[in-house]
Amino acid sequence: MKLSYWEIKNWFSNVDFTVVGSGIVGLHCAINLRERFPKAKILVLEQGILPQGASTKNAGFACFGSLSEIIDDLKTHSEEEVLQLVQKRWEGLQLLRKRLGDDVLDFKPHGGYELFLKEDETFYNDCVQKLPFINEILKPVFKNDVFSKEIDRFDFKNIQEYVIFNPFEGQIDTGNMMQALLKQAIAHDILLLNHMQVTSFVDGIDAVDICVGDVSFKSGKLLFATNGFASQLTQNAVVPARAQVLITTPIPDLDIKGTFHLDKGYYYFRNIGNRILLGGGRNLDFEGETTTELNQTAPIQDRLETLLKEVILPNKTYAIEHRWSGIMGVGNHKKPIVTQLSQNVYCGVRMGGMGVAIGSIIGKELAALV
Incomplete structure (x- = not known):
């Protein structure tokens, strides 16, 4: 040319x-x-x-890490490193909101929730036990407790009775x-x-x-x-990580509002108006999802649809309207x-x-x- x-x-x-x-x-x-x-x-x-x-292509989560994700990070990072990471994420969110304004971002402070599947009882109990410790680590950033146990009020199925709530998170329009x-x-x-x-x-x-x-x-x-x-x-300190996402058709009388995490943040969903956006699942195939190809795979899409049907939207009528993928950058730190x-x-x-x-x-x- x-x-x-x-x-x-x-x-x-x-x-x-x-x-x-x-x-x-x-x-x-x-x-x-x-x-x-x-x-x-x-x-x-x-x-x-x-x-x-x-x-x-992201899900529009104004989030800084679920309880289980932070606990998981402590296996490979020091307390100081984890605190610095959360602080940087929190400061970054404030910077974004200040630059663009909450009206432009359509920022909705509905809070964040973490769900635990019925079969993950041991993992759930471990997270609940460590909750006060994690709140203590994060005190310098938030000055208040971040995580608390709440009864599930959204009528999810096949999950533990309590969810972990975090009032500091919200949604944006990507x-x-x-x-x-x-x-x-x-x-x-x-x-x-x-x-x-x-x-x-x-x-x-x-x-x-x-x-x-x-x-x-x-x-x-x-x-x-x-x-x-x-x-x-x-030199490969950054590797691509594909995130597969789907969104439903509008669902009448949808009562789910907020940002939600499952399984150390590997699954995430939220409402967009009266639709549900759900993404994740790369932990089913880490090797296959280490790619820059923007397509979808049947095993991950099937798992997302199963979670929709059995956990998030039981007894609801909906269809999948659209699917897409985005590429994140991850590494060993x-x-x-x-x-x-x-x-x-x-x-x-x-x-x-x-x-x-x-x-x-x-x-x-x-x-x-x-």
Whole structure:
């Protein structure tokens, strides 16, 4: 593809900062760069029609981790590390709400709930026993108890009598969030180009040579915000993790409101109006779900449908209206990677499935490296 003089002049000449990835992290990074460098030329490149990873494909949970997920994290992270992770997620959510506003986000503070299946009684008892200890760990962040036992009032079936409630979590509208961020980026005179996949780059003394297919140009700095697509940058410290999701048709008299977790956060569901969105199940096939392919698989979809029928919506009439997948970035540690890779190249990746919560703050930290 031969670019015209105008295309070269306006989009690919004298570029100060190139951000790869137009998701939550990438756009927050670009906007923070604009606030620090008012006259800089900032270019954002996105390989998809819309953000390709999870930013427009997530479930819209304003969450920072269920009780069982935090207990599970303590097996591989220190108490201090877990506290820092939760604090960063909480601060990130506040930053997102402050930047866009609760009305734009359609933020609904319905709280978060964790369910435990009947057959998981030992696991459930272990979590209930550790609940006061986890509340104590999180006291420095929330100043109050986070988790409490409540009787299930939603008429779920085949679960333990009590659910774990968390009043600090809520729902957002993912589509509204990303539209608002894209509008802000454009209003900040940030150039956005889609269907642009970086095929190679070479860092020099004072600039980076970047190739996007047949197009090559120079940029003062190159910042990657590609999360689940960042394995080559990070020597596989980030691996892709596919999340499969489905949504039902509208259900008359649906009385479920909130964000809900099952099985250490591997399953999650919520209402969107009078529909149920349900996702997860990668723990059924970790190897198969370590992929950047945006399709679905029968075993995971079958399990999601079984949970809908036997646990979440027993005795309700509904149909599955739509299915999709998103790509998260995970690794052997939950701490995001925000680092300088070489003289003029940086990355902010590995959101660990918590991109809505920490994307804003990681974008800010990535911009601050420059």
